[in-house]
Amino acid sequence: MATATRIDPLSYLTDQLNELKMKGTHFKLRVLDDEQAPVCTFDGKRVINLASNNYLGLTTHPKLREAALEATRKYGVGAGAVRTIAGTMKIHMELEEKIARFKNVEACVVFQSGFAANAGTVSAVLGKEDFIISDQLNHASIIDGARLSRAKILVFEHKNVADAEAKLASVKDQPGKKLLISDGVFSMDGDIGPLAGLCDLAEKYGAIMMVDDAHASGVLGRNGRGTVDHFKVHGRVDIQVGTLSKAIGALGGYVCGSYDLIDFLYHRARPFLFSTSHPPSVAATCIAAFEVLEQEPERIEKLWENTRFWKKEHGLLGFDIGGKTTPASETPITPIIIGDGKLTMEFSRELFKEGVLG
Numbered sequence: 001m002a003t004a005t006r007i008d009p010l011s012y013l014t015d016q017l018n019e020l021k022m023k024g025t026h027f028k029l030r031v032l033d034d035e036q037a038p039v040c041t042f043d044g045k046r047v048i049n050l051a052s053n054n055y056l057g058l059t060t061h062p063k064l065r066e067a068a069l070e071a072t073r074k075y076g077v078g079a080g081a082v083r084t085i086a087g088t089m090k091i092h093m094e095l096e097e098k099i100a101r102f103k104n105v106e107a108c109v110v111f112q113s114g115f116a117a118n119a120g121t122v123s124a125v126l127g128k129e130d131f132i133i134s135d136q137l138n139h140a141s142i143i144d145g146a147r148l149s150r151a152k153i154l155v156f157e158h159k160n161v162a163d164a165e166a167k168l169a170s171v172k173d174q175p176g177k178k179l180l181i182s183d184g185v186f187s188m189d190g191d192i193g194p195l196a197g198l199c200d201l202a203e204k205y206g207a208i209m210m211v212d213d214a215h216a217s218g219v220l221g222r223n224g225r226g227t228v229d230h231f232k233v234h235g236r237v238d239i240q241v242g243t244l245s246k247a248i249g250a251l252g253g254y255v256c257g258s259y260d261l262i263d264f265l266y267h268r269a270r271p272f273l274f275s276t277s278h279p280p281s282v283a284a285t286c287i288a289a290f291e292v293l294e295q296e297p298e299r300i301e302k303l304w305e306n307t308r309f310w311k312k313e314h315g316l317l318g319f320d321i322g323g324k325t326t327p328a329s330e331t332p333i334t335p336i337i338i339g340d341g342k343l344t345m346e347f348s349r350e351l352f353k354e355g356v357l358g
Helices: 011-023 062-075 090-103 114-125 140-149 161-171 195-205 227-231 259-268 280-295 298-316 341-353
Strands: 039-042 045-049 107-111 131-135 152-156 178-183 208-212 239-243 253-257
Touching (some): 090 280, 114 178, 114 208, 131 161, 195 227, 253 259
Parallel strands (some): 131 152, 208 239
Antiparallel strands (some): 107 253, 239 253
16 A cells, blocks of 8 residues: 655744744854863864853863762762662762852752753742742743743843832732742843842742842852852842853752752752753762862952953954943853844854854
């Protein structure tokens, strides 16, 4: 019996890819041939690397390398199970305890990525009867977590504390929990969230206060403790999210807070429950990274020295580095605003030809 020719049910993806190509925003992955470093080799070409989030250069730090090798020799290459069955090793607990002490909180849980930490936490602590009051430019992982929670989402204007209060006030008499959430540092423009003002609102309206400190960890606060330390709002933020894959130089994300919060996430955060735990080498690397933050504060000082130089010189050259049509950067994240997606891609390709990855 003849079989009818099957029509590709995914053919619409080709159309969408062609649309990206027509707009000039389609890209191909650039492949790193050696280690992540200030000068490295992408696609066989030596370039100055201005595109990574390896803020402190820890991806190649000797102490982190040795920690990874030692843990691999001692524990093997994998954990072999999810955390809740047989995949929690002593070194995983040591990492969580290390982070909790560093952040001056009761407890911590480590997730497989920063995205999983945000999405898994928001979707676990809230339900369809609850409310999320979220900054307009919050990270995609917060947005997706909010959608997964099925809570009602109210978006306030970027960093506008008055608008955030208006949104909170509009639902204060309605049943259900209220979560007020903001990035600590916004990843596209590099501006800092108004955490102190938002803490005031959370306390005034009885809301849960949550901050995503992915781009503040290792950058702001004493020894890189983040925006809670930067603004001195210790004890006023209920849920602190951070990453282990940017300034820390490895892989993963974490959530810090009370014992009960972390115990609840152990039981209800789906990315934690249904993902194999980190290889022991990653956990050991992260422990070593936090030790470096405490022992080598000059790395953060150098980061800020470079940042001030970079912003000053690009401003003198006439580049738009934020503050005109977009929020002004207050951190090492320094965008070059082109204003058009296609032109931005062309600019990036021309930079690469000149030996700069950006």
